[in-house]
Amino acid sequence: MLFAVSTLAILPNPTAIEALKLAQEEGMELSELRETVEEIEMVDGHCHNIVEFDSNSITGGFVQAFTVGAFADADAIAFAQTSLSFKKGLRDVAELYGTEVSLQGVEEYRRVSGLQSITSTCLKAAKFSAILIDDGIEMDKRNEIEWHKNFIPFAGRILRTERVAEQILEQGLSNGSSWTIDSFTEAYVSNITLTVAKEIYALKSIVAYYGGLEINLNVTKTEAEESLRQVLINATKPLYILHHRNLVDYLFLQSLEIALSYDLPMQIHTGFGDRLLDLRKSNPLHFRSVLEDKRYSKCRFVYLDFGLAIPKLSMHGMISAVKDLLTLAPINKVMFSTDAYTFPETFYLGAKNSREVVFSVLRDACIDGELLISEAVEAAKDILARNAIRFYKISSSNITVP
Numbered sequence: 001m002l003f004a005v006s007t008l009a010i011l012p013n014p015t016a017i018e019a020l021k022l023a024q025e026e027g028m029e030l031s032e033l034r035e036t037v038e039e040i041e042m043v044d045g046h047c048h049n050i051v052e053f054d055s056n057s058i059t060g061g062f063v064q065a066f067t068v069g070a071f072a073d074a075d076a077i078a079f080a081q082t083s084l085s086f087k088k089g090l091r092d093v094a095e096l097y098g099t100e101v102s103l104q105g106v107e108e109y110r111r112v113s114g115l116q117s118i119t120s121t122c123l124k125a126a127k128f129s130a131i132l133i134d135d136g137i138e139m140d141k142r143n144e145i146e147w148h149k150n151f152i153p154f155a156g157r158i159l160r161t162e163r164v165a166e167q168i169l170e171q172g173l174s175n176g177s178s179w180t181i182d183s184f185t186e187a188y189v190s191n192i193t194l195t196v197a198k199e200i201y202a203l204k205s206i207v208a209y210y211g212g213l214e215i216n217l218n219v220t221k222t223e224a225e226e227s228l229r230q231v232l233i234n235a236t237k238p239l240y241i242l243h244h245r246n247l248v249d250y251l252f253l254q255s256l257e258i259a260l261s262y263d264l265p266m267q268i269h270t271g272f273g274d275r276l277l278d279l280r281k282s283n284p285l286h287f288r289s290v291l292e293d294k295r296y297s298k299c300r301f302v303y304l305d306f307g308l309a310i311p312k313l314s315m316h317g318m319i320s321a322v323k324d325l326l327t328l329a330p331i332n333k334v335m336f337s338t339d340a341y342t343f344p345e346t347f348y349l350g351a352k353n354s355r356e357v358v359f360s361v362l363r364d365a366c367i368d369g370e371l372l373i374s375e376a377v378e379a380a381k382d383i384l385a386r387n388a389i390r391f392y393k394i395s396s397s398n399i400t401v402p
């Protein structure tokens with residue numbers, strides 16, 4: 001019985017073979033799909049700033065590129081070295097740099113080459129036409145968005161709304177502002193509105209980190225005001241509104257109103273992240289009440305990108321994650337992103353693994369008779385570039401649409 005099951009799993013069924021034959025008769029080969037996936041200039045709709053080598057946000061050297069999040073403790077850094085994603089990632093980076101496959105070899109190459117040189121190597125090999133940076137992670141010696149344009153044709157900004165709120169409150173600490181919920185909300189809304197006017201491509205919320213995705217849609221001004229008062233009691237810099245749930249929810253709903261009035265996408269982090277995040281509460285199923293609320297039905301947030309899952313999971317995990325997305329989601333709502341941060345290599349690994357995984361998933365869809373190869377080629381272009389270009393409205397003056 002067991003043997004029969006494994007045999008079935010290994011051999012493609014006759015319909016699959018017929019489908020592949022059909023595709024080949026159509027005059028197209030899988031090599032065309034491979035070529036498209038390997039050559040396309042991708043659009044990374046979600047990533048973060050690269051920082052200098054001596055930034056104090058890098059505590060564990062290059063291995064930290066294989067942990068989750070910009071800050072990692074010693075345990076996470078030690079254990080990361082025994083993960084499948086580290087083993088493969090180290091080989092991929094060593095091959096790119098032409099060094100021996102060892103942590104020492106790669107670290108020595110980075111030190112001798114310097115940040116400019118390795119960034120150039122990684123981003124050239126990643127082959128992006130555009131990246132959109134959420135610069136809301138505070139990191140010491142971080143390079144600003146402009147700096148990234150030295151290596152990529154186009155870099156745009158994503159505005160992290162919780163950080164805007166915290167910066168306003170931090171400034172208030174310096175100049176002795178005494179906020180009411182009304183004066184603070186006004187400052188918050190006008191700050192975001194002014195930033196929108198300077199060209200951003202989306203708003204972003206990390207409400208999943210700040211208590212989870214179950215938003216109280218009926219939070220009152222009085223509740224938010226009390227929450228604000230709690231934040232300001234003994235507040236120091238850097239200031240976080242984390243866990244002050246009524247204020248977080250209140251501001252989140254304000255942000256949705258702004259996203260709606262400017263027709264901006266709202267990025268919402270879901271799923272796993274660094275240790276601040278409670279996975280039980282970051283399941284997007286908790287977000288249902290917002291999705292069903294008529295006030296926000298025109299909000300542009302029901303798309304998916306697979307950043308962080310790629311490249312942080314094993315190869316099996318990455319392929320199964322993207323297959324799961326396509327189980328139900330329309331192809332033109334699924335997007336590549338890296339969620340890369342701090343290390344240029346995270347951009348390279350995100351790009352390289354995404355190409356491998358998208359090829360594998362679409363090839364299987366051809367073998368299973370779901371897509372013709374010609375359709376898989378179009379799907380690859382959509383997932384790796386065109387969906388993001390459309391969704392974030394990246395102008396054709398900045399980018400060539402594949």
Ligand SMILES: [Zn+2]
Pocket residue numbers: 046047048134339
């Ligand atoms: Zn991110």
